[in-house]
Each structure stands twice: as structure tokens, then as C-alpha cells.
Amino acid sequence: MTPAELSRALLTTVRRAVDAAELAVEVPEKVVVQRPPRADCGDYATNVALQLAGPAGRTPHEVAEILRRRLAREPGIAGVRIAGAGFLNITLSSRAYGVVVRRVRAERERYGYGEGLADLRVTVAAAPGTVRGPLVAEVVNGLLRAAGADPGTAPEPLDPAEPAAPADLGGAPFTRASLEALLGRDATRWALLRPPAEDAPRLDAPARAALLAQTEANPLFRVRYARARARALLRNARDLGISADDEADTCTVEGSGGAHRGRVGDAASPAAQPGPSGPPGPPHHPAETELLGLIADFPRVVESAARRRGPDRVARHLERLADAFARFHDECPVLPKGDEKPSAVHAARLRLTDAAGIVLADGLRLLGISAPDRI
Incomplete structure (x- = not known):
């Protein structure tokens, strides 16, 4: 059971509770599940009971208990516990995880591909004259295709704009070619793709040395x-x-x-x-x-x-x-x-x-x- 499948199971649980008149709320469009901060909190956690408590006119704990009883009966769920003010901590069965492992081994290089953005038609384009922009646009377009999107006829500008990149030892701005000459293709791509869009990549001498280090300090x-x-x-x-x-x-x-x-x-x-x-x-x-x-x-x-x-x-x-x-x-x-x-x-x-x-x-x-x- 993937997080997306668990989210759908939670939506179904809410809908059934509403249909059975156990909750008087509008069924949300989606339910967010996240990895909990500690392993003893289960495999996933959700605050959906806290979100529904006000509209339902009940305490979060009461809503959580209604959802807990129903969710615990879903296939692939080994247990559901209520934590804190009304969080649901969910533990998946090993059989559910076995399904994930079998899926990965069956799909191999196609695992991670989906149709979640199938209705989207877009191609991302970077502003000319940037070092990181064209590479980010290239990879983002690949990610869009992996998520099911189709290429669009009108390119969408990549936003936000790329922060200024550091200069090389001669004072000239780095180019992709000059970086690859120093770092190689793989380390260059990691250096430019790993920072979030709002952060400039670190390309000074210590950072370049760290990118080439064969140690655990190098991600x-x-x-x-x-x-x-x-x-x-x-x-x-x-x-x-x-x-x-x-x-x-x-x-x-x-x-x-x-x-x-x-x-x-x-x-x-x-x-x-x-x-x-x-x-x-x-x-x-x-x-x-x-x-x-x-x-x-x-x-x-x-x-x-x-x-x-x-x-x-x-x-x-x-x-x-x-x-x-x-x-x-x-x-x-x-x-x-x-x-x-x-x-x-x-x-x-x-x-x-x-x-x-x-x-x-x-x-x-x-x-x-x-x-x-x-x-």
C-alpha cells in the first residue's frame, strides 16, 4: 500500500462514516498522510480527525475513534492508534508492504511512473543565459512525463529565476562545460539539481572537493x-x-x-x-x-x-x-x-x-x- 493508496483508503473511510450518519461533514477532496517523527508512531500518520472535528461538531478524539474503527478493517492495515489530540497513527501489514516490494521488482525502471498529471499539457523552458536553468528544465520535463503529463505547445517559463552562480577561479561565471571539466557529469548534475530553486548552488573550492569525496559526508x-x-x-x-x-x-x-x-x-x-x-x-x-x-x-x-x-x-x-x-x-x-x-x-x-x-x-x-x- 502506497501513501496515495492509503490516502484513498482514508477518504473511503470518511465517506462511509458520512453515509452511515456517524459523521455530518463534507467529504474532503483528499487526505494527507505523512511519515511520523518516530518509528513507534506507526508507518503513517494523519490529522484528518482534527480537520473534521469542527465541522462535525465533535471532539477530534471522537472523530478519530469513528475513523479508527472503520480504517482498522481495511485490507493491508495492521493497526490504527489514536495519539495526542486526535492524530491517527497507522501501521501497515507486512503483506501490504510485500505488495509494494513485488510491484517495484516487477516494474523496475518504470517504478515511480504514474498518471497523476495526465490532464496536464506543459513543457518547462528556462531563461537563456543561465547555468542551472536549462538543466533543471530538462529534468523537470522528464519528471512531468514520468507523472503522466504531455508536452505542451507553449513552453512555461521556469520560475523562480535562478540565483547568481559563483564565478570560477578566473573570475568568469561557471558554465556547464567548465563545471563538468572540474567535477564530471554526475557531480555537476547533483550540484546544480540538489539545491532548492531559491538557493544558489555552492560551487566554491571546498564544495567542489566535497562533491568528489568518496566518504559518507558526501550525499x-x-x-x-x-x-x-x-x-x-x-x-x-x-x-x-x-x-x-x-x-x-x-x-x-x-x-x-x-x-x-x-x-x-x-x-x-x-x-x-x-x-x-x-x-x-x-x-x-x-x-x-x-x-x-x-x-x-x-x-x-x-x-x-x-x-x-x-x-x-x-x-x-x-x-x-x-x-x-x-x-x-x-x-x-x-x-x-x-x-x-x-x-x-x-x-x-x-x-x-x-x-x-x-x-x-x-x-x-x-x-x-x-x-x-x-x-
């Missing part, structure tokens, strides 16, 4: 390294004779005694055990939940970046995704260690690793930056 390196690390884990798994199989949530382990297949529920880890009733509960480890949520959120980020003409939104999301993958990698072993036997938990984490690598590559590709399998 571009972290993003590309996370992608390369995901690919390395998949190669290592194949070397060990382990492959992830989406069908029926099984893991296949090749060995001298032939192939062994085990279902997700067969593993001893509590992360793999089903809940007390109904579908399996959410992933046991918060690092898995955080990573899955960012993967599921990627199509919404692409559409938002296109709508707002802001490729920096994609770059920032990739940074968060790379950092979440690093935590997942450190705290949730993807491959068995020592004499440990491969389990369905390893298979599930391999699938998640593959999905993370795919999304990192997709985001970099939308920015026109390479995503190498090895660094």
Missing part, C-alpha cells in the same frame, strides 16, 4: 554507494546459492542435497511470524519499516517534484532512502552469518534489498545521474 556518494551495496548483496546471495522467490513468499536455497524451499512463516525469527489473527503483522524491525515506507513513497515524491518543478525533492528523497538502507544493512542482516542457515527472513530481506536498489537507480536516472553496480 551523492552515499546514494550511489547504497545502490552499489544493494547490488553487491544480491551478487553475494547468488554466490551462496540463495535466491529470493516472490511466488508464495518462499525462499529457495540451492545445496548439495538439492533445492530447499521454505515459506516466510517457517523462520524462527519473530519478524517472520504471522500475527495472532489474520494476515502477518508488520515487519519486526523499525529499520525495515522505515526503508519500506520510503520505497512506497517514491511515486508520490516523483509526482510532487514534477508538480512543484523541484528535482531537489527527488534528490532529498534519495538521500533519506540511502540513509535508511544503511541502517537496514547494519541492523538487519540480509545474508546468513557463519553456520547460520538461510531462512525465509533472509529471502524477504533480499527482496527488500533489491527493491531499494531499484528505487535508488530509478531516482538517479530521473536526475540524469549514473547508478553503477560497483563503486
Whole structure:
């Protein structure tokens, strides 16, 4: 279940509560869901109950309880809790997240593409004589196409105007060619696309050195390294004779005694055990939940970046995704260690690793930056 799908489920929940005369309000056009500040607050949170409380003539907590009871019965929802004055904290089931992972692995380079802007016909054009403007316009037009928009016949000026770019050592303004000669194509694109539109890119000597540093302090390196690390884990798994199989949530382990297949529920880890009733509960480890949520959120980020003409939104999301993958990698072993036997938990984490690598590559590709399998 993606954030957009969860938002639609919440709208349906409100509409059903209105139809059942439990709430006397107009159904809003959309419901906003966001990632909560802490992992113990669930996967997503919404303040829709606070928004509806006044028009409904009820307290936010009363509205939240009406919506909680109905939303908890929706497929893909593992639990809903009321927090604070009336926020709804929503936890998705691991089965719902499994659907997201399968979708990513099926769509691969098309994951993140949608039809949310299908009614829009527009082409963005940059003012001549700018360094960053043409590149931003190029990437924004690609994002618009990814979000379903069609090219327009009358170009739309890129707004706001580009801040002045720093000059090079000789005092002349930077050009794209002079930057690429110093930084290479990928680092140049990141340097120009990562800052928000209202901020000038930092291109002084220390900033240029930081863009080329192969360290964790460099966000571009972290993003590309996370992608390369995901690919390395998949190669290592194949070397060990382990492959992830989406069908029926099984893991296949090749060995001298032939192939062994085990279902997700067969593993001893509590992360793999089903809940007390109904579908399996959410992933046991918060690092898995955080990573899955960012993967599921990627199509919404692409559409938002296109709508707002802001490729920096994609770059920032990739940074968060790379950092979440690093935590997942450190705290949730993807491959068995020592004499440990491969389990369905390893298979599930391999699938998640593959999905993370795919999304990192997709985001970099939308920015026109390479995503190498090895660094």
C-alpha cells in the first residue's frame, strides 16, 4: 500500500462514516498522510480527525475513534492508534508492504511512473543565459512525463529565476562545460539539481572537493554507494546459492542435497511470524519499516517534484532512502552469518534489498545521474 493508496483508503473511510450518519461533514477532496517523527508512531500518520472535528461538531478524539474503527478493517492495515489530540497513527501489514516490494521488482525502471498529471499539457523552458536553468528544465520535463503529463505547445517559463552562480577561479561565471571539466557529469548534475530553486548552488573550492569525496559526508556518494551495496548483496546471495522467490513468499536455497524451499512463516525469527489473527503483522524491525515506507513513497515524491518543478525533492528523497538502507544493512542482516542457515527472513530481506536498489537507480536516472553496480 502506497501513501496515495492509503490516502484513498482514508477518504473511503470518511465517506462511509458520512453515509452511515456517524459523521455530518463534507467529504474532503483528499487526505494527507505523512511519515511520523518516530518509528513507534506507526508507518503513517494523519490529522484528518482534527480537520473534521469542527465541522462535525465533535471532539477530534471522537472523530478519530469513528475513523479508527472503520480504517482498522481495511485490507493491508495492521493497526490504527489514536495519539495526542486526535492524530491517527497507522501501521501497515507486512503483506501490504510485500505488495509494494513485488510491484517495484516487477516494474523496475518504470517504478515511480504514474498518471497523476495526465490532464496536464506543459513543457518547462528556462531563461537563456543561465547555468542551472536549462538543466533543471530538462529534468523537470522528464519528471512531468514520468507523472503522466504531455508536452505542451507553449513552453512555461521556469520560475523562480535562478540565483547568481559563483564565478570560477578566473573570475568568469561557471558554465556547464567548465563545471563538468572540474567535477564530471554526475557531480555537476547533483550540484546544480540538489539545491532548492531559491538557493544558489555552492560551487566554491571546498564544495567542489566535497562533491568528489568518496566518504559518507558526501550525499551523492552515499546514494550511489547504497545502490552499489544493494547490488553487491544480491551478487553475494547468488554466490551462496540463495535466491529470493516472490511466488508464495518462499525462499529457495540451492545445496548439495538439492533445492530447499521454505515459506516466510517457517523462520524462527519473530519478524517472520504471522500475527495472532489474520494476515502477518508488520515487519519486526523499525529499520525495515522505515526503508519500506520510503520505497512506497517514491511515486508520490516523483509526482510532487514534477508538480512543484523541484528535482531537489527527488534528490532529498534519495538521500533519506540511502540513509535508511544503511541502517537496514547494519541492523538487519540480509545474508546468513557463519553456520547460520538461510531462512525465509533472509529471502524477504533480499527482496527488500533489491527493491531499494531499484528505487535508488530509478531516482538517479530521473536526475540524469549514473547508478553503477560497483563503486
